[in-house]
Amino acid sequence: MLMHTDNHLPFKEDKSGNTERAFPLTDYVIPPSNALRETRSNTITFRDDNGRLIEWKQSVRDIVFGMPDDERMGFDSLQAIHPEDRDVVREKFLNILNLGSEESVEARFIPDGGSCFEWHMLHGRRIMIDGNPCVFAIGIDITERKQLEIEKEKLKESRAGLNAALDIRQIGFWELDLRSNKVHRTLTHDRIFGYKTLQPHWTYENFLDHIIPEERVMVDNLFCEAVTNLADWNIECRIRRHDGEVRWIWAVGGYQFDKEGRAHHMSGILQDITRRKLAEEERENLQIQLQHSQKMQLIGQLA
Structure with a gap:
């Protein structure tokens, strides 16, 4: 888990526009801001150029992946992505590494290796750690919003x-x-x-x-x-x-x-x-005519 209390991320941009760690990564924790506070809704990870985890926020370890630190180190994070979403996440990851672009994607996580999934909005950018390109990613739980969207689509x-x-x-x-x-x-x-x-x-x-x-x-x-x-x-x-x-x-x-x-x-x-309504009126008229005919017939019999 990142270990520091500074209000800024532990990175600085070099002259080429890349972001490089300003201090040893182990000296830092998640900044105490509303956007990145320690909650289930947000995840923060650092991945190497092969997509393997090298640092993570506590919620990633305890909730999203459900493994201790020694087992999580070097884990291929794509394995936690829903199989149908892995290709698009992999594409975004390579764009960040190779093009230096910032990318966002909505994808499904499978927490703790279970059968259920959660929707996360992932946003990543390239950083340099010890001269090596890595991906810094923030994930926000959007499961409730996606469920509402799905229900609205079903209703539609x-x-x-x-x-x-x-x-x-x-x-x-x-x-x-x-x-x-x-x-x-x-x-x-x-x-x-x-x-x-x-x-x-x-x-x-x-x-x-x-x-x-x-x-x-x-x-x-x-x-x-x-x-x-x-x-x-x-x-x-x-x-x-x-x-x-x-x-x-x-x-x-x-x-x-x-x-x-x-x-x-x-x-x-x-x-x-x-x-x-016209058929009902016609039946009523026929009924009236029938009653009138029967009445006239009775009068004729009495005459």
Whole structure:
């Protein structure tokens, strides 16, 4: 472990631009700064031109590699990198040594030789130790961020698959920000309202403007009541499309909550149900006609 309490790294740049150790390396420890303090999140290593460890921070020994110092000395550090990431890490390492460039890379570590891995952001630069080129590298644990990125990507793919399935059934998806009234939605949603392309802006007020005047107040009241009581919204109403045609729609939505339990988004689906409503009206008319016919037939029998 590096053994010193100075606030600067134990290196100085020579006239050629290389960094050379100013004092014996064993006299130095990690500087007591916030960026390099002794935590699991940060690792510091020194590697020779073959990638073998020659000095390291205590967390590297105890946590990342899990070996005592005498076993760690000369260890090929690439063995601790996930097999799928070794080539890119090796490439960055050679660029540092041969070109003198500073390089950064995100890679997976396998702590203690186990089966699980952690993501680290590695940043390295070339230094000179006793006249020999070496690589000084700092690693920051970014596992939590990478996991969030992976989950977001999975959610994105899942939503894309859902949207594709909804599009096949001509169902639009919408998501309303309850704080700004802005709505994220799919192209099918806007097509239901008579638009050929996704409109650049859409709010709850745009939705209300498409509701036919005689049903607009009723729809707005039911929506406000649902939001106030955090109840699911489920409504059938008529709209006037962008092209002037009147159609029936069905809209349903639920809520997304923050950690404090406050609703911040409402999302749901929208479908044109005009064909079903017309079929229902036709059945009702036929039922009325049938009842009228039966009534007239009964009157004729009584006459």
